[in-house]
Amino acid sequence: MACQSVSIIDMDEQALLGLNPNADACYRQRAIAYFEQLKESHDAWEVCAEALAKSVYSDDHVKFFCFQLMNTQAEKPFIRNKAAQVFALTFVMEYLTHWPKFFFDILSLVGLNPHGVDIYLRTLMAIDAEVVDRDIVHTAEEVRRNTLIKDNMREHVIPSLVESWYQILGAYQQSHPEITCQCLEVVGAYVSWIDLNLIANDRFVNLLLSQMCVEDLREEACDCLFEIVNKGMDPTDKTKLIESLCQVLQSAGFFNVDKTVLGDVKVAAETLRALEAKVPLLIKLLVHEDDDISANIVGFCYDYLHVLKQLPLLTDQQKANVEAIMLAVMKKLTYDDEYNFDNEGEDEAMFVEYRKQLKMLLDRLAQVSPELLLEAVRRVFSSTMQTWQTASFMEVEVAIRLLYMLGEALPASHGAHFSGDTAKTSTLQDMMRTLVSCGVSSYQHTSVVLEFFETVVRYDKFFLVEPQHIPNVLMAFLDHRGLRHSSPKVRSRVAYLFSRFVKTLHKHMNAFIEDILTRIQDLLELVPPENGVPALLTSDDQLFVFETAGVLVVNGEGPAERKQALMRSLLMPLTDAFRLLLAKLATEREEERQAVLADCLSHAVGFASRTSKAFSNKQTVKHCGCTEVYRDCLQTFLPALSCPVQRGALRSAVRSFLHRMIICLEEEVLPFIPAASEHMLKDCEPKDLQEFIPLISQITANQVLEDNDQAAALEKQMLRRSYFTFIQTIASSGMNEVMASQGVENIERVLFTIIQGAVDFPDPIAQKTCFIILSKLVELWGAKDGMVGFPDFIYKHIVPACFLAPLKPTFDLTDAQTVLTLSECALTLKMIHHKRGHEFIQYLQTEYLPSLQVSPEITQELCQVLQQPDVKVLKNYIKVRIQWRKP
Incomplete structure (x- = not known):
């Protein structure tokens, strides 16, 4: 029979009459023929789905006919999912009123036919989404309806459904593992609100254990077991369930304990004893070479430590447990040989996330026993630093990393780790003294060098207590270990960290200012595009170096003349290069070349602007004698506003500099505003005007005048x-x-x-x-x-x-x-x-x-x-x- 299209209005009502068991034989024959006809139609399943969803037919036999037809047609996954969704919606509307035998009808229809079972299981998951899923927001009326549905199902159909699940799990374990996995997902979804005894019994658990031994089923079987354990229940019953399952798992040779064991655990002696009996297994899984296995136990470990945190006093065994977890965490924090530092991909990103979980554990360990953690880190750190020349980079990096992590794990008094608790302060000082004096900053691996600088800056307050170490650390920042390291990644990070280090400790660097500026002079150069030599630092990195130089100059001791001379020597190379490049841009005809030149000019303006961030209310531009230096910069940069090419980029850079100068120079900037305004508003477009308004607004609102300065007031x-x-x-x-x-x-x-x-x-x-x-x-x-x-x-x-x-x-x-x-x-x-x-x-x-x-x-x-x-x-x-x- 040729395929044909049908619509809801084309349904053969006479044929449908033959679906009634009491209908005449001729009508029944017509119904059978009609069923075969619809099976050949491409869209008959949609007609039946629409009929069910819109309750077009109230007769149960017609509904069953529609289900049966959809069962024969729903071959593709998206069709099966849509069919399941329609069944679920039909169930929600009809079950309590017109169709109490819904599940029995479906079960009798599908039998043990794999295709039918697939639709049945998908329908159950769709019903769970409509009736049970707590992530879906329901109205009060829907909540009431869903409660009635669940109550009715518990009373009348759940035992039959559970029996069907058991039969499916047994029947399809080998022939159709995908159906078995679906069924396990259904059991896991429904177990949260049905009688647990129907599932947590010998026959079901033994079936789950057998499926945990099958590779294709293992993950879903474990997830199902997880949902069983995760079921909300009385703490005493939960403890009994856990112990029972643990014994079964232990005797069966499994070594996986679900992390939710501690969900509702009360710190009662019996429960705590049962819990701590699992700690050896916890340690074994935490140090497992497979990070995925280790990651799965972190939550359980975190909860166990939370229990210990509530105890007034730890026993010797509990202290031993804490130390064992510490050592496990320290071991798992270590990089492996396969980590690709030069080209970090998905595996590396996963390890970084895993490290974050371990850091969470370390923080919790610090809350349980800061003394134990401090001593454990000291022991590992000191041992490693004594032999860093011969130790692997993984050992050295993790030793420094642990010292770094203490900074967040241990509470700091008044924001500093080197005041307050004498024991902690003394231990941290000892470790920092060792770090900066043992020579480990010369280790030939980027991870170790980066960790060294990160830790130095994390504990920069240490150098306020022992400033004698500042010169050695400064050299590390400035030489081949830091800003001149062979790795661009290290150079870039060090540029930022150096700016933070100097901001904290500038008061102790007055004697080194000229030397530092001389050593970084080549890093402050504006590299012209035709140079051809790759720069050590990117322009973004250079911003931090210019800011650092500005901080050193502005906060140095001595007269204003010294600061003025230093600032001029810092900025004059920029302005000189700017004039030459601007002249080149004005005559350049190649568009790509114009863009490169404009980019370089914009960097020059940005660098000069960044140095001005060093000034403050106490150290103003005027107080430091630098007004003339920045006025010269303005004089140099303003002509770029009239450049006929690359106008947008240049105007944006100079306008940003003007914003800074309005703040820094105050009334000294006023003589430049008329010319700047004329340049910015000449041949302007709405965008130019839009960007000009905040600037002129800032000018009018920013200045404070002397009371007797009549000329300035006018x-x-x-x-x-x-x-x-x-x-x-x-x-x-x-x-x-x-x-x-x-x-x-x-x-x-x-x-x-x-x-x-x-x-x-x-x-x-x-x-x-x-x-x-x-x-x-x-x-x-x-x-x-x-x-x-x-x-x-x-x-x-x-x-x-x-x-x-x-x-x-x-x-x-x-x-x-x-x-x-x-x-x-x-x-x-x-x-x-x-x-x-x-x-x-x-x-x-x-x-x-x-x-x-x-x-x-x-x-x-x-x-x-x-x-x-x-x-x-x-x-x-x-x-x-x-x-x-x-x-």
Whole structure:
């Protein structure tokens, strides 16, 4: 018969009548023929699935017909999964009301047919997902329904299902291991809510043991056993179950103890004895050469240590257990010969994760007995350092690594490990003294060298106690062991670690500053692209070295002249190289070459900027005598803004430098702003404007002037006016999206400068401009579907500005400009009312005006005036009532 397509409306209703056992023979024959016809159709299974899901038919025989048809067609996994999902949904809807024999019908249908059993097991897992899975959020009604379903299943069908699982596990163990694994997964899923005695009995456990001996079944059988042990139950019953299973496993020759043994263990003598009887097995598995096996026992080990942590006093045996676990952890932390340090792949990544688990154990060991851990590490470390020249890199690395790990495992008093507890301090000092003086920093393996520098920086406070070791460690950082190591990986990491080391200990390095700067001079060079010689450090690494150099210069002792000379010698090579490269870029025609040059120029600016991070409130640029040095840098870098090629990269770099200089140079930067602004705004695009706004905003908000500096005050006032006029132009010219597209931090900074200009500065011209801006922004963004968050800004900041500005003592209504400011203030209030309506009036009546102690009468009066169409009425009212807070 040719294949044909069917749809739900095409179902032969007459043929379906023949499914009833009491139907006439002719109808039954028609039903059989119809079944055979549908088997040949490609999409009949979808028709049946839809009929079941939508409860098109209430007759159980028709439903069974649909299941049977789907059973014959569902060959591909995705079809079988979809069929199982449909069955599960049908079950959830029908089981409690119309189809109590659901499972018995399916069991009678599938028998021991492998294909049918597959659908049956998939359906059970789908039902578990719909009814039991705790990771799925259910409504209260669904929870109630699911509880009723589980109760009914426990009472009527679970024993039959369990029996079917046992039969399946026995029947398909050899012929269909994939079905056996499916069935084990089902048992593991259902055991959490059914009677455990149905599963945790001799016949089932013996069956599981036999399957744990079969390689294809072992993992699923172990997972099933895990779920049995993991079942929530009374602690006493759980202990009995564990002991029973342990005895069976032990007698059967298995050595795997589930990590959840300690899930609900109470620290009772009997349970603790049973638990500690497993410690030898725990140690055996923890030190297993297979890291996967070891990793599986870490959780159990962690829980055991948690139990010990609760005990007031450890017995000698428990102390021995703790030491045994420590030694096991130390052994397993060790790299193996196959670890590829040059090309770390998936195996290496897995070992790194495994090491993190072991570190977790080490931290817990420190909580149980810090003294034992400290002594164990000291013993291993001291022994290894005595023979490091002949020891393998794995031994040396792990010995130093253990010292490093103590830094997090042991609590530090006041952030330092070398104050407080005398015993701990003395032991750590001894180990650090050994580390920096035994010569191990010369070991010829990258892992050991890296661990040396990491540990030196982890315990940098040690050198505050024993500064005599600083020169030797400095040399290690600076020579072939550190910044000049043959490995780029080591050089890169050391560049960062050296910056941290110097930041902590710069006060002890004054005598070495010139020497250090001389030794790193070649590492500070701007390597031109045509050089052809590979640089020792990447540009990112160089950033750390420049910052380190800056810290040394700025924090050195001596007069400002010394710091100025050192900073100039540090930065002048950058500016000289910058001029030459910029001239080359201006004449370069090849685009790829232009990009390389622009990249190099950007690095130069970034390096100079990074040195400025060394300054602080105590050590300012001016205090260190470095103002002129950075002004020269600005003078050198600003022409790059006019470069016709690679404009984006160069402008971004110079703009970032300007941000730093506004902070560092304060008013000294002002003479450079007009030229910089002209360059950045010439032929600008919206993106240029967008990036310029935060810069100019920072300039207007950053400076503090001397009280008697009238010239500077006037200059600042004119700058503010220009800034607010600039923002007004953007808001009014259809380019408001430039502001809207600023990041949250930038746009808030801009908005607050406008509020500040409207209220705080006694400059009516600037105030008027600010209120014009605020009114425009309310018009643009203040509607209910406007910019997210802006309505809050209106009520928290713009409304108060409209009332607080006229209340300022400096708000002089005899001045014509101030009167104009008042008009713009009134227009802003009208615009807020226009955009927010009654909500605004209600806010004034119930929240804001009462907070100003405005009387209810005046509040009502003001709100009525505010709703008048003529803004002049509001302006005149405010003018009259400008002192409304007075009685």
